[in-house]
Amino acid sequence: MIYTVTLNPSLDYIVAVDDFKLGYTNRTSSELMLPGGKGTNVSIVLKNLGIDSTALGFVAGFTGDEIVRELEETGINTDFIKMKDGISRINLKLSSIDGTEINGQGPDIPKEQLDKLMERLMLLGEGDILVLAGSIPVTMPSDIYEQIMKKLQDKDVTIIVDATKDLLLNVLKYHPFLIKPNHHELGEIFGVELSEWEDVVPYAKKLQEMGAVNVLVSMGGKGGVLLSEDGKVVATKATVSVVKNSVGAGDSSVAGFIAGWLQKKDFDYAFSMAMATGGASAASDYLATKQEVEESLKRVDLKHIAK
Numbered sequence: 001m002i003y004t005v006t007l008n009p010s011l012d013y014i015v016a017v018d019d020f021k022l023g024y025t026n027r028t029s030s031e032l033m034l035p036g037g038k039g040t041n042v043s044i045v046l047k048n049l050g051i052d053s054t055a056l057g058f059v060a061g062f063t064g065d066e067i068v069r070e071l072e073e074t075g076i077n078t079d080f081i082k083m084k085d086g087i088s089r090i091n092l093k094l095s096s097i098d099g100t101e102i103n104g105q106g107p108d109i110p111k112e113q114l115d116k117l118m119e120r121l122m123l124l125g126e127g128d129i130l131v132l133a134g135s136i137p138v139t140m141p142s143d144i145y146e147q148i149m150k151k152l153q154d155k156d157v158t159i160i161v162d163a164t165k166d167l168l169l170n171v172l173k174y175h176p177f178l179i180k181p182n183h184h185e186l187g188e189i190f191g192v193e194l195s196e197w198e199d200v201v202p203y204a205k206k207l208q209e210m211g212a213v214n215v216l217v218s219m220g221g222k223g224g225v226l227l228s229e230d231g232k233v234v235a236t237k238a239t240v241s242v243v244k245n246s247v248g249a250g251d252s253s254v255a256g257f258i259a260g261w262l263q264k265k266d267f268d269y270a271f272s273m274a275m276a277t278g279g280a281s282a283a284s285d286y287l288a289t290k291q292e293v294e295e296s297l298k299r300v301d302l303k304h305i306a307k
């Protein structure tokens with residue numbers, strides 16, 4: 001079974017504002033309110049690709065209820081822990097200024113609730129896939145992903161981590177099967193600006209040397225690069241050129257990689273699916289459908305490059 005953990009899910013309020021002016025009252029020209037958060041998006045895209053998963057994490061208040069309602073309406077199994085206080089965050093995305101977003105902090109998670117989640121995760125076992133994705137509420141211990149991986153290290157669970165900075169660096173010693181920083185996040189870790197495939201490779205390699213088994217660096221409009229455990233490096237340019245809403249494109253890449261890997265156990269194919277799915281989501285109003293992914297897959301153009 002596949003489990004996604006979103007410790008800090010959200011409702012994403014995605015608005016287009018023509019001619020946005022800072023310091024003035026702006027009016028939207030379109031708006032969407034959708035369930036969000038990195039693990040929940042992975043679950044949604046997996047479902048679109050015909051793969052079941054269970055979405056875990058914490059929700060609170062009316063926003064939390066709405067997140068769960070929307071996921072269940074999509075046919076996703078949910079097993080969130082519901083908090084008594086606070087509300088799940090609302091993240092604001094300005095789709096007309098691509099990449100501009102304001103993400104909330106998220107509610108307080110009391111220790112007993114965190115313990116409950118840990119107990120739930122300890123039931124995972126051989127053959128399960130666990131996706132740990134996204135930021136964590138500010139009051140949560142910053143080594144939470146590390147704690148989860150440590151507890152699961154003797155079980156044969158395949159773990160994928162999509163996180164940034166220390167949250168990511170601290171799990172590497174437990175050998176996550178896949179990590180997926182984007183090129184800005186990778187650059188931020190090492191204090192450099194990365195913009196081309198060739199720039200990314202040495203830094204992705206460092207993360208592999210620190211323990212990550214496979215490293216997928218997504219690069220927005222420039223496609224992405226995969227350093228796989230068999231020592232190969234493969235890259236592709238983006239599969240789409242017109243973007244409608246890139247929120248969730250990275251999460252879609254993670255879902256696409258899992259789908260491709262489960263289907264063929266082949267890194268080139270898993271990477272192709274990752275890039276096709278990310279591209280298909282970026283080019284559509286919401287997360288990619290299976291048909292959009294199949295179309296996008298035709299435009300993947302793999303290049304094997306030197307390490």
Ligand SMILES: Nc1ncnc2c1ncn2[C@@H]1O[C@H](COP(=O)(O)OP(=O)(O)O)[C@@H](O)[C@H]1O
Binds near residue numbers: 222246253
């Ligand atoms: N502007 C874009 N143009 C074309 N493809 C895109 C664009 N943004 C994202 N994608 C596709 O989605 C994938 C993941 O997007 P990216 O922005 O790198 O991830 P994240 O959302 O984690 O920052 C990219 O590797 C690419 O395949």
Ligand SMILES: O=P(O)(O)OC[C@H]1O[C@](O)(COP(=O)(O)O)[C@@H](O)[C@@H]1O
Binds near residue numbers: 008035038247250252
């Ligand atoms: O947990 P974080 O890092 O604040 O990110 C949460 C946000 O990222 C998203 O999961 C989208 O992520 P990507 O665009 O990186 O795929 C949104 O749905 C959500 O609002």
